[in-house]
Amino acid sequence: MAVFEGTFSHTQELRLAIVIGRFNDQITGKLLAACQDCLKRHGIDVDPEGRQVDYAWVPGSFEVPIVARHLAITHRYDAIICLGAVIRGQTPHFDYVAAEVAKGIAAAGFQTGVPVVFGIITADTLQQALERAGIKSNKGWDYAMNALEMASLMRQLKGGSAAGYAVNPAQGVFHSLPSTLASDATAETRLPEA
Incomplete structure (x- = not known):
């Protein structure tokens, strides 16, 4: 049996998109800053003029999914990070x-x-939201780590990574992956370590 796990290496190959809701920007701005910091520390060029990260600003969290889907269907990105904040009202x-x-x-x-x-803060109060986007603990960092790990994992599953295990891409990842992992050991290929 194979073990599939995302890594945090080979990041120079990745293309990411970040969709950010402007509403509650005192929260989303901090999430974005932490997200960019994490990506930068993992070798990603976060400059909007660069080639690795594209940014899409939308009015609020409700508009995030449609833009994320639009970006995803282009298949230009290895992962998309959605940032927003929804705070309970009356x-x-x-x-x-x-x-x-x-x-x-x-x-x-x-x-x-x-x-x-999913990088949308949902909180009962503004204070709770600020704590999740604060200095001690900023979920933006976690969302970036999730994106890097999932981008790497999906590349491995599709056979496009230089590290780890990959499923034979001819079998189709989404429809045959569970049966492949459970019963078809011949579909596994060990790729060389980088």
């Missing part, structure tokens, strides 16, 4: 927005096969 609006954003982001990934990272 009406049920929070519940509707948070649920639909979560469904939309998940659907973008499932429908395209591109990892789409």
Whole structure:
């Protein structure tokens, strides 16, 4: 049996997109800064004029999924990071927005096969949201790490990485992966270590 696990090397090969909601920008700006810091420390060129990361700004979290899906269907990106903040108010609006954003982001990934990272802070209060995007603990870093790991893992599964194991791409990743891992050892290929 093979073990598939994303790595944090070979990042110079990756292309990422980050979709950021402007609403609650005191939160999303901090998430973006931590996300960029993490990516930079892992060798990614985060400059908007560079070749590795594209940025898409949208009005708020509700608009994030449609742009993420649009970017994902191009298959130009190894992963897409979605950043936003939805804070509970006095009406049920929070519940509707948070649920639909979560469904939309998940659907973008499932429908395209591109990892789409859910980086939407959902909090009952502004203080809770600020704590999740603060100096001690900023979830933006975690979202970037998730994207790097998933991008690497998906490249391995598709046979496009120089490190780790890969499934034979001719078998199709999404439809045959579970049966391949469970019963077809001949589909495994050990690629050379970088």
